[in-house]
Amino acid sequence: ETGVTQSPTHLIKTRGQQVTLRCSSQSGHNTVSWYQQALGQGPQFIFQYYREEENGRGNFPPRFSGLQFPNYSSELNVNALELDDSALYLCASSLRAGQETQYFGPGTRLLVL
Amino acid sequence: QKEVEQDPGPLSVPEGAIVSLNCTYSNSAFQYFMWYRQYSRKGPELLMYTYSSGNKEDGRFTAQVDKSSKYISLFIRDSQPSDSATYLCATFKQGGSEKLVFGKGTKLTVNP
Numbered sequence: 001e002t003g004v005t006q007s008p009t010h011l012i013k014t015r016g017q018q019v020t021l022r023c024s025s026q027s028g029h030n031t032v033s034w035y036q037q038a039l040g041q042g043p044q045f046i047f048q049y050y051r052e053e054e055n056g057r058g059n060f061p062p063r064f065s066g067l068q069f070p071n072y073s074s075e076l077n078v079n080a081l082e083l084d085d086s087a088l089y090l091c092a093s094s095l096r097a098g099q100e101t102q103y104f105g106p107g108t109r110l111l112v113l
Numbered sequence: 114q115k116e117v118e119q120d121p122g123p124l125s126v127p128e129g130a131i132v133s134l135n136c137t138y139s140n141s142a143f144q145y146f147m148w149y150r151q152y153s154r155k156g157p158e159l160l161m162y163t164y165s166s167g168n169k170e171d172g173r174f175t176a177q178v179d180k181s182s183k184y185i186s187l188f189i190r191d192s193q194p195s196d197s198a199t200y201l202c203a204t205f206k207q208g209g210s211e212k213l214v215f216g217k218g219t220k221l222t223v224n225p
Contacts, residue, residue, distance in 0.1 A: 004156075033212070040121065042201050042215030043157065056211035090156055092213075100145035100164075100205040102213060104156035 004093050004105035012111045013081050021076045021108045023091030031055070031097045032074040034066060037088040037107070049074055050097035086112045114139050119202055119216025128225050132189040136202035136216045139183065143204035143214075146178045148187045151199045151218065160200075161187070192223045 005024045013019050025032050031050045035043035045058035049068035063079040072093075078085060088109050092102035119136040126132055134148075145164055149157035163169045166180040177186040185202050199218040 040217070042217050045212035048211045058212060097211060098207055100207065101159060101162060103159060106156045
């Protein structure tokens with residue numbers, strides 16, 4: 001059984017650019033959630049995808065968007081990057097929507113200059 | 114008021130000590146309570162979770178939830194240097210917005 005994987009591991013962008021982060025869910029899991037973890041903070045919920053539809057969203061602006069594919073992998077897209085977007089972006093998968101146990105990937109560390 | 118409050122520490126203990134990590138939460142609708150361990154520059158790893166009030170034990174780790182006081186605890190017995198990490202408490206409400214709500218995390222160092 002493979003765990004949650006994310007790519008890339010690190011990324012450096014400049015303000016105003018766009019970025020796409022990728023996540024493959026754990027085998028058998030159909031739900032993917034994305035979180036942003038700023039330095040010294042706990043993860044903050046961005047949104048969740050279940051069966052290719054958005055299934056819940058946190059307090060993030062529309063320039064944060066996502067996709068889920070038929071194989072349950074997912075992308076997080078961030079447009080018009082701001083300096084405050086610098087953070088660790090975490091993907092978590094769960095067996096189904098509404099399940100409390102979520103398993104995290106290693107994260108993508110994004111630095112916006 | 115933040116939904117989940119956690120003292121960020123840092124906390125430094127000698128090897129073999131009993132460690133107590135704590136969180137409080139504000140929303141009485143939360144049903145599930147988790148502890149994640151996060152090593153430096155890694156993703157959080159689910160350690161334990163409990164449903165409603167009570168205790169749950171797994172080896173050297175014990176999780177406690179007191180819903181009447183909205184208090185969550187994690188105890189680590191016979192702490193080891195390999196336990197050095199940031200510990201994150203989290204809560205979850207089914208039928209809500211499907212999100213885990215995390216505390217800030219407590220950074221623990223166990224000194225040999």
